[in-house]
Amino acid sequence: xxxxxxxxxxxxxxxxxxxxxxxxxxxxxxxxxxxxxxxxxxxxxxxxxxxxxxxxxxxxxxxxxxxxxxxxxxxxxxxxxxxxxxxxxxxxxxxxxxxxxxxxxxxxxxxxxxxxxxxxxxxxxxxxxxxxxxxxxxxxxxxxxxxxxxxxxxxxxxxxxxxxxxxxxxxxxxxxx
Numbered sequence: 001x002x003x004x005x006x007x008x009x010x011x012x013x014x015x016x017x018x019x020x021x022x023x024x025x026x027x028x029x030x031x032x033x034x035x036x037x038x039x040x041x042x043x044x045x046x047x048x049x050x051x052x053x054x055x056x057x058x059x060x061x062x063x064x065x066x067x068x069x070x071x072x073x074x075x076x077x078x079x080x081x082x083x084x085x086x087x088x089x090x091x092x093x094x095x096x097x098x099x100x101x102x103x104x105x106x107x108x109x110x111x112x113x114x115x116x117x118x119x120x121x122x123x124x125x126x127x128x129x130x131x132x133x134x135x136x137x138x139x140x141x142x143x144x145x146x147x148x149x150x151x152x153x154x155x156x157x158x159x160x161x162x163x164x165x166x167x168x169x170x171x172x173x174x175x176x177x
Contacts, residue, residue, distance in 0.1 A: 004079075004171075005073070005074040005075070005076070005077050005078055005079060005080075005103065006074060006079055006080075006103045006104070006105055006171070007067075007070040007071075007073075007074060007079075007080040007081075007082060007099045007103055007104050007105065008022075008025065008079065008080070008081045008082070008105045008107060008167065008171075009070075009082045009084075009086070009092065009095060009096075009104060009105065009106050009107065010022055010081070010082065010083045010084070010107045010109055011084065011085065011086045011087075011092060011106065011107070011108055011109065011146065011149075012085070012108060012109030012110060012111060012143075013085065013109075013111065013113060013116045013137060013138045013143055014085060014116060014122070014124050014125070014136070014137065014138070015111075015115075015116040015117075015119040015120055015121060015122075015124075015125075016109040016110070016111035016116050016155060017109050017111055017153075017155030017160070017163070018041075018083035018084070018085075018109045019038075019040050019041075019042075019083045020155070020160050021083070021107075021109065021153070021155070021160060021163050021164065021167070022038045022040060022081045022082075022083035023038060024160050024161070024163075024164045025081055025164050025167055025168075026038050026081055028164050028168060029079055029168075034079055035077060035078045035079065036078060036079040036080070036081060037073055037078055037079075037080055037081070038081045038083065039066050039069060039070065039080060039081065039082045039083070039084070040083050040084075041083060041084040041085060044062070044065075044066055044084070045062070048065055048066070048069060049061070049062045049065055049066075054135055056088075059086075059087065059088070059091065060088070060090075060091050060094075062084075063084065063086050063088075063091040063092070063094070063095055064091075064094065064095075064098070066082055066084060066095070067082075067094065067095035067098035067099055068098060070082055070095075070098075070099050071098055071099050071100070074099065074100075074103050080099075082095075085137050085143070087137045087141065087142065087143045087144060088142075088144055089144040089146065089147070092106065092146065105150045105151070105167075105170065105171070106146055106149040106150050106151075107149060107150065107151045107152075107153060107167060108145060108146045108149040108151070108152045108153070109153050109154075109155060110145070110152045110153065110154045111154050111155045111156050112154070112156060113138050115155075115156040116138065124136055125138075125139060128140055150170060151166060151167060151170055153166060153167075
C-alpha cells in the first residue's frame with residue numbers, strides 16, 4: 001500500500017460510531033507504518049476550539065479550524081482522521097475545499113437516530129428530549145446528510161472492524177504518492 005497524506009472526514013450524529021471508527025482506523029494505519037492523527041470532536045472542543053460554543057456560527061468556525069489543521073497535517077505527510085458531527089453540508093464542502101478535493105475522503109457514519117439514542121453514552125439525547133440541552137444535532141438542530149460521500153457506513157449493520165476494512169479498501173483505490 002502506498003503512503004499518501006489525506007483527510008478522512010467522519011461525519012454523523014452523536015453516538016453514531018465516528019470516534020470508535022477513527023481510533024480503530026488510526027491503529028490500523030499505524031500498524032501499516034503510516035503516520036496519522038485523530039481529531040475527535042470532543043477533544044477538539046477542549047483544545048483547538050475551546051473558545052467556541054454551539055451556535056451555527058461557532059459550529060462553522062469549529063469545522064473551519066479543523067479543516068485547516070487537517071490540511072497542515074496532510075502537508076506534513078500525516079493522514080488526518082477527523083471525527084466530527086459536522087452537521088451542515090456547506091461547512092463540510094468548505095472543509096473539502098480547504099483540504100483539497102484530491103485529499104478529502106468524506107465518510108458518512110449513517111447510523112440511524114434511533115440507534116444513536118439507544119447508545120447515548122453521554123446522555124445527550126436524554127438531556128435534549130427533556131429540554132436540558134438545546135440544539136442537539138438530530139433533535140433540536142438539523143443534520144444535513146452528505147449527498148455524495150465517498151463512503152457510507154451504518155454501525156448498526158457493520159462492525160468496527162468491517163468499517164475500517166471498508167475505509168482501507170477505499171484508500172487503497174485512491175492511493176497517490
